[in-house]
Amino acid sequence: MREVVLVVLQLARMTVTDLLGSLNLPEEHIQYWLNRNEALHNFCSQNETCYSKYELNNKQCWGYEASCSKKDSFSARKAKCTKPNSWQKQIFKKQADFAKLAEVLSTITPICVSNYSEGSSLECSSHLRFCRAKNIFFDFHNLNAKNSKRYRNDVIQKGQAGGNCNMLFNEAALRSRADEKSYLQSWAHELEHFSSYPTFEVSKRQCDVIFEKPTVLIKLDAASSMYHHFCDFVNLYASQHVNGSVDMDIDILWWDTVSFLAAASPKPLIIHYARNCERASEPSALATVIANKNCG
Structure with missing residues (x-):
């Protein structure tokens, strides 16, 4: 047979067990993940070490969230273009930025x-x-x-x-x-x-x-x-x-x-x-x- x-x-x-000990992330990404993941956000709000290190009352977002504004997005101050609303910046957003994940x-x-x-x-x-x-x-x-x-x-x-x-x-x-x-x-x-x-x-x-x-x-x-x-x-x-x-x-x-x-x-x-x-x-x-x- x-x-x-x-x-x-x-x-x-x-599930989240130990935020600071288990997250293998660049430091600059952690703040955005705290806003993206409700479990991480709740954990940090109840953890004295985490709460004192990161700001929880902000609107920082990756760019693919439905409520994310351009000025609060991760790449808002990182994508360098000659003009604020240039076609190059729009192409970057659609093809290479975190905002691309919105279509998924x-x-x-x-x-x-x-x-x-x-x-x-x-x-x-x-x-x-x-x-x-x-x-x-x-x-x-x-x-x-x-x-x-x-x-x-x-x-x-x-x-x-x-x-x-x-x-x-x-x-x-x-x-x-x-x-x-x-x-x-x-x-x-x-x-x-x-x-x-x-x-x-x-x-x-x-x-x-x-x-x-x-x-x-x-x-x-x-x-x-x-x-x-x-x-x-x-x-x-x-x-x-x-x-x-x-x-x-x-x-x-x-x-x-x-x-x-x-x-x-x-x-x-x-x-x-x-x-x-x-x-x-x-x-x-x-x-x-x-x-x-x-x-x-």
């Missing part, structure tokens, strides 16, 4: 919804470039790692991805967003066969591997240069912004189909190809902003 391993992804908001946040739509804590959820941005999930699974028995090649789009087939969406399964939204099928442009090939299964649950009876910590799934960009590898860290940090959390107590699942340096988590990377023929589960999952999006 062939062994099958199901990966279950369960996404929950990452504004297009996130529920695809799978359940009404109980052990149920599944899946929500994705346009073109399936970014996704968050809870209690969903992937079945990797088609991987055959020993004979696999890089950039495969056929690993997940019909019946090999899903969850228990007892309230809503918006298949039409999933199909319409799976319109950019390319390994480094979207999560379309991995999610196009996602479906709802009423009997699915995260348990050792149904799952061979269960990841207990919040888990980030990332596809690394082309390995042709350090520039491309640097983009991986930019995309990972951008994904943390979209998710609204910078907790370091996470697992990172490197989604690759063949055999780096860990900067977003002190834990070793978990490599997808090492999960050959396994059905695996994670308590919480985030599919990062993708490496090679059309038009940036």
